[in-house]
Amino acid sequence: MQDNAITGILYVAFGLVALVTLGKNDVPNIRQHPDNSAVRVAVALNAPDDGPTQADGTYPAILAYNEVGDYIGWSDWQHRPHIKSGGFHDVIIEQQKGPGQQATYLQLFAGTDAVCIAYISQTWADGTTRGWLGDMGRACGRPYYYSHIFVGNDGHVPDCIWMDADHSDDPDHDMPAALQIHMQEYTNLTTAYSRDPAHYCDEECIIFHRDPTKHLDFKKHPPKEDRLFRGNHPPGGPCCMDDDDGYAKRNRQRQQPRNRRPPALAARLVSSPHGKHSATDLCGSELSHGPDFVSWSERVFCDMGTKVSWPLCGSGGSVGGEEGEGECYEWETHSLVTGGRKVARHYATVEEWG
Numbered sequence: 221m222q223d224n225a226i227t228g229i230l231y232v233a234f235g236l237v238a239l240v241t242l243g244k245n246d247v248p249n250i251r252q253h254p255d256n257s258a259v260r261v262a263v264a265l266n267a268p269d270d271g272p273t274q275a276d277g278t279y280p281a282i283l284a285y286n287e288v289g290d291y292i293g294w295s296d297w298q299h300r301p302h303i304k305s306g307g308f309h310d311v312i313i314e315q316q317k318g319p320g321q322q323a324t325y326l327q328l329f330a331g332t333d334a335v336c337i338a339y340i341s342q343t344w345a346d347g348t349t350r351g352w353l354g355d356m357g358r359a360c361g362r363p364y365y366y367s368h369i370f371v372g373n374d375g376h377v378p379d380c381i382w383m384d385a386d387h388s389d390d391p392d393h394d395m396p397a398a399l400q401i402h403m404q405e406y407t408n409l410t411t412a413y414s415r416d417p418a419h420y421c422d423e424e425c426i427i428f429h430r431d432p433t434k435h436l437d438f439k440k441h442p443p444k445e446d447r448l449f450r451g452n453h454p455p456g457g458p459c460c461m462d463d464d465d466g467y468a469k470r471n472r473q474r475q476q477p478r479n480r481r482p483p484a485l486a487a488r489l490v491s492s493p494h495g496k497h498s499a500t501d502l503c504g505s506e507l508s509h510g511p512d513f514v515s516w517s518e519r520v521f522c523d524m525g526t527k528v529s530w531p532l533c534g535s536g537g538s539v540g541g542e543e544g545e546g547e548c549y550e551w552e553t554h555s556l557v558t559g560g561r562k563v564a565r566h567y568a569t570v571e572e573w574g
């Protein structure tokens with residue numbers, strides 16, 4: 221059990237491998253039978269379907285496998301809790317096919333509401349804890365956003381990775397619908413862990429799947445038999461969205477701005493005082509996706525639709541030289557001051573992160 225307190229979680233940020241120490245508040249806190257394990261999923265943002273929203277169904281459906289790849293258990297697929305933005309939920313993995321075994325591989329299947337996952341943590345049957353951070357989404361070239369969830373004893377705020385099963389919130393079609401994570405790889409088990417950032421996006425560590433759900437019915441029970449995904453890239457290569465990887469590439473070649481957001485996200489504004497949450501960086505990233513964003517530490521507003529950033533009014537900055545003279549974002553009225561006029565943004569929700 222001494223392992224619990226000091227699980228180090230490896231992640232990649234800004235091209236470097238870093239380490240966070242998982243605290244006891246970061247792991248599942250739910251009573252489990254000693255045959256079973258538990259999984260926590262924490263989300264930064266939850267984008268409800270525009271259609272009729274059910275109270276549940278946003279928590280990913282989970283399958284678990286042991287270290288040799290045998291299918292050992294599942295979460296309750298029919299009663300999947302709804303996770304609020306900025307919240308988490310703990311679920312039990314029923315290990316009927318492998319009582320007491322270590323659930324070192326997890327497969328998570330998103331629902332049709334897009335969610336942005338900040339971290340996933342586990343407690344195995346034997347009490348060992350493991351964790352994985354949403355930072356790996358950006359590191360592995362997947363759509364991401366900031367989170368306001370603190371993990372570990374050092375106050376790390378991970379980025380979150382978007383998942384969406386039906387790609388309704390995913391106009392560029394590059395969000396995974398499922399993740400397969402080898403949880404074991406993200407722990408610093410020896411001091412000789414890999415220092416190569418690319419390793420942690422390798423298919424031995426993680427597989428991003430665009431459309432795994434053809435044969436799975438999430439309204440029913442988990443499958444009786446299942447197996448691990450295999451990457452479609454050569455072993456050791458960077459991993460992987462399935463067959464349709466060409467879609468994102470084609471799109472990028474057309475140089476279309478990644479500005480097509482579902483209305484629910486476009487009608488939302490997020491602000492954060494956190495020094496790590498740079499609006500300029502978010503705006504400058506091709507992979508970022510989500511609501512418009514205000515950074516109080518920079519005093520900058522990022523229009524995530526156009527990926528253009530504006531100084532807050534009264535900050536003394538201006539947009540793009542003479543032309544942009546006097547142009548700014550006015551927080552008080554939530555409008556852009558441009559060409560001598562105020563253009564209201566009409567947000568339905570403004571979320572102020574503390």
Ligand SMILES: *[C@@H]1O[C@H](CO)[C@@H](O)[C@H](O)[C@H]1NC(C)=O
Pocket residue numbers: 226227228229239240241408409410411
């Ligand atoms: C792993 O990380 C933890 C927490 O940061 C640290 O206490 C431990 O010594 C590390 N273990 C190894 C083998 O590097």
